[in-house]
Amino acid sequence: MVIASAISFQLKKGELAAIVGINGIGKSTLLKTLGRFQPIISGSIKIEGKELSTYDYLQMASKISVVLTESIASKNLSVYELLALGRQPYTNWLGKLADTDVSIINKSIALLELEPFLDKKCFQLSDGQLQRVLIARALIQDTDIILLDEPTTHLDLYHKVQILKLLKSIAHETNKTILFTSHEIELAIQLCDKMLILDGRENAFNEPCKLIENKNFDTLFPTDTISFDSNTGSFRIKK
Ligand SMILES: Nc1ncnc2c1ncn2[C@@H]1O[C@H](COP(=O)(O)OP(=O)(O)OP(=O)(O)O)[C@@H](O)[C@H]1O
Numbered sequence: 001m002v003i004a005s006a007i008s009f010q011l012k013k014g015e016l017a018a019i020v021g022i023n024g025i026g027k028s029t030l031l032k033t034l035g036r037f038q039p040i041i042s043g044s045i046k047i048e049g050k051e052l053s054t055y056d057y058l059q060m061a062s063k064i065s066v067v068l069t070e071s072i073a074s075k076n077l078s079v080y081e082l083l084a085l086g087r088q089p090y091t092n093w094l095g096k097l098a099d100t101d102v103s104i105i106n107k108s109i110a111l112l113e114l115e116p117f118l119d120k121k122c123f124q125l126s127d128g129q130l131q132r133v134l135i136a137r138a139l140i141q142d143t144d145i146i147l148l149d150e151p152t153t154h155l156d157l158y159h160k161v162q163i164l165k166l167l168k169s170i171a172h173e174t175n176k177t178i179l180f181t182s183h184e185i186e187l188a189i190q191l192c193d194k195m196l197i198l199d200g201r202e203n204a205f206n207e208p209c210k211l212i213e214n215k216n217f218d219t220l221f222p223t224d225t226i227s228f229d230s231n232t233g234s235f236r237i238k239k
Contacts, residue, residue: 009205017172018188019181022197028149028179035147036065061089065138067148075123086140108136125153148180164191189233
């Protein structure tokens with residue numbers, strides 16, 4: 001069964017972008033396809049003009065990092081050990097960290113405020129703390145492109161905003177391309193440079209203000225229950 005087709009978009013360096021849409025519309029499937037976690041069903045994906053399928057394992061690992069919501073297999077590792085694995089594409093076969101690796105790791109630890117958890121095992125963390133560790137590991141991998149599946153799911157509102165603002169500043173200051181799936185549509189409208197609205201019809205991709213102008217959010221949810229207020233960029237429940 002096809003749930004969404006004719007999806008076309010292009011991301012530039014230094015952009016923060018979100019994929020939004022209702023449950024089951026294909027956000028995670030699209031993100032995992034972009035990260036080569038699953039094969040392309042149809043169509044083509046290119047990075048810098050080169051087909052994604054032609055990148056070998058090492059090229060992929062230094063080009064794209066992926067943060068998925070599924071629980072990680074390596075929860076027995078300490079937080080520091082898990083973070084250090086982010087440098088694997090760059091270290092020699094012994095996995096020995098050079099001074100530059102350690103300095104990149106320490107920078108991300110400070111950014112995500114992970115100092116109190118470094119010696120803990122990953123299974124001892126709350127979902128939100130683990131989420132921050134996984135985001136730090138993606139930064140440590142230091143790729144041009146970072147893909148994140150629902151990176152703010154387990155976070156409280158303050159940490160949701162903190163993480164999205166951090167992703168935005170990373171995209172802008174380090175010229176990385178960051179794409180994430182999210183149900184936080186209102187936050188994404190305020191913080192993202194671009195958004196892809198998967199609705200199985202138009203699948204509009206644009207700057208949030210253009211999407212509001214074009215009324216692309218208005219029919220995202222059944223209009224007898226939820227309406228979109230284009231003045232405030234927020235959804236209202238119909239009473
Ligand atoms: N492993 C799988 N096998 C078969 N169908 C799947 C599998 N994973 C997802 N699907 C189906 O593919 C469709 C898209 O799922 P996907 O997880 O990409 O949606 P989503 O937009 O991320 O949803 P949500 O907002 O609920 O996370 C759904 O209809 C789902 O049932």
